[in-house]
Amino acid sequence: MTAPEPTTDGTYRDRIIAVEPGGNEFIADADRHGRPSQLVWTWASPNLEFATIFLGVLAVAYYGMNFWQAAAGILLGAGLGVLAHGVLSARGPRHGVPQMVLGRLPFGFKGNAVPSTLMSITAGVGWFATNSVSGAFALSTLFGIGPLPALVVVVLIQTSLAFFGHNLVQAFERFAFPVLAVIFALASVAILGKSDLGAPAFEDGVGGLGGFLLTVGTTFGYVAGWAPYAADFSRYLPKTVSPVRTGFFAATGLFLACTTLAIVGAASVTIATDATDNPTDAFTSSLPEWLASATLLAIAIGAIAANAINVYSGAMAFVTTGIKLPAHIARALATVFFGVAGFLIAWWALADAAASYEAFLLLIAYWIGPWLGVVFADQYLRRGHRVEGFLYDRSYTNWPGLASFLIGLVVSVLLFCNQERFVGFVVRAVPELGDITFFVGFVLAAGCYLVFCRAKIEAERVAL
Structure with missing residues (x-):
């Protein structure tokens, strides 16, 4: 059994100041617009922010890497992450549906509720809270106000953008890009000029192979954390655009922004500054006053650029879990819900942003790794297949896909997790491994899926 795809009605088109109607429907040709090159700023702007900078800070200050080791780990982790993001972005124009709707192929309609729920919590609450904290600290320092009032301002702006939907979010990313690029370029030059790139690694860090793998893992977790959003922002492009160009521009914007700022963050730790509980203040304290103020604003x-996307896609994933809401308010209503939930979590995280961020990045990688393994294995098995009839069929199941995901997730965490509250059994015996949970989860989940689902998918191709 297959089901027809619900579609948009062609009234939204490229209107910016209009609430995007519906939820996760197929994008009709009349609503398609844009070009692949716009994905450069779509994915660069939300990563020209302090959360990206703090990846490098973690590598040097917490993982015991020197600058060059940190830079190598950042480039490797980001490179692996953007490969996934580019491949998934390329599918958006062809299928015209959000990324988590495509997830119904490897997981089935009901089974897909598991990764969709994880995605909605990760994006709409976790990332929303993480980025809101950095934005709040920046405004607090810039205007001399308390972190809580600053947090309220940040949350209200980013939730409003996401409430209106795709076109307003895309417009904000476009106009924010040149401002962010210029300010962060000036700040980067100033910081690199003052940093000591040959400074030895901190003695109290993790160090060695374990520290390097933690750097790769947290960077991969950050960058690949955007993968479950990928098609959300390419699905409005016309069907005729090149998939290669679509994937290339999405990956390029993401890679350049993430690697540049994370490496600058690593360099910033080598500059001697006064101790402070405000991480954004610590980053800008070595800059001239005018540039420090501009950087805090950036x-x-x-x-805001990051969280407009986070809460938008978090709400989209929530709608994709199968919960029935009125179609014309589904996504917008979920957006408001996640805005409130994210605010509450961000308020709680203000007390210890660094520890919360490190754990969060690794936890993202734990489920993203096996999720990507299943998604890519499914995409490989279905190459050349028609898939449209399965995406909105509530009776379609693929329980072996969900089982592959859970096997990859549970086994990799039990054996290779390296968190403060739980250390995997293999890591206990070989602590120099650091944390390779994400790699093991990816390979194990993909292998299971290829074994469990090959015959089923071939039979579906014949039937359809």
Whole structure:
């Protein structure tokens, strides 16, 4: 059994100041617009922010890497992450549906509720809270106000953008891009000029192979954390655009922004500054006053750019879990819900942003790794297949796909997790491994899926 795809009605088109109607429907040709090159700023702007900078800070200050080791780990982790993001972005124009709707192929309609729920919590609450904290700290320092009032301002702006939907979010990313690029370029030059790139690694860090793998893992977790959003922002492009160009521009914007700022963050730790509980203040304290103020403003704008996407796609994933809401308010209503939930979590995280961020990045990688393994294995098995009839069929199941995901997730965490509250059994015996949970989860989930689902998918191709 297959089901027809619900579609948009052609009234939204490229209107910016209009609430995007519906939820996760197929995008009709009349609503398609744009070009692949716009994905450069779509994915660069939300990563020109302090959360990206702090990847490098973690590598040097917490993982015991020197600058060059940190830079190598950042480039490797980001490279692996953007490969996934580019491949998934390329599918958006062809299928015209959000990324998590495509997830119904490897997981089935009901089974897909598991990764969709994880995605909605990760994006709409976790990332929303993480970025809101950095934006709040920046505004707090810039205007001399308390972190809580600053947090309220940031949350209201980014939730409003996401409430209106795709076109307004895309427009904000476009106009924010040149502002963020210029300010962060000036700040980067100033910081690199003052940093000591040959400084030895901190003695109290993790160090060695374990520290390097933690750097790769947290960077991969950050960058690949955007993968479950990928098609959300390419699905409005015309069907005729090149998939290669679509994937290339999405990956390029993401890679350049993430690697540049994370490496600058690593360099910033080598500059001697006064101790402070405000991480954004610590980053800008070595800059001239005018540039420090501009950088704090850019950090706040970057946080808003990131969270407009986070809460939008978090709400989209929530709608994709199968919960029935009125179609014309489904996504917008979920957006408001996640805005409130994210605010509450961000308020709680203000007390210890660094520890919360490190754990969060690794936890993202734990489920993203096996999720990507299943998604890519499914895409490989279905190459050349028609898939449209399965995406909105509530009776379609693929329980072996969900089982593959859970096997990859549970086994990799039990054996290779390296968190403060739980250390995997293999890591206990070989602590120099650091944390390779994400790699093991990816390979194990993909292998299971290829074994469990090959015959089923071939039979579906014949039937359809």
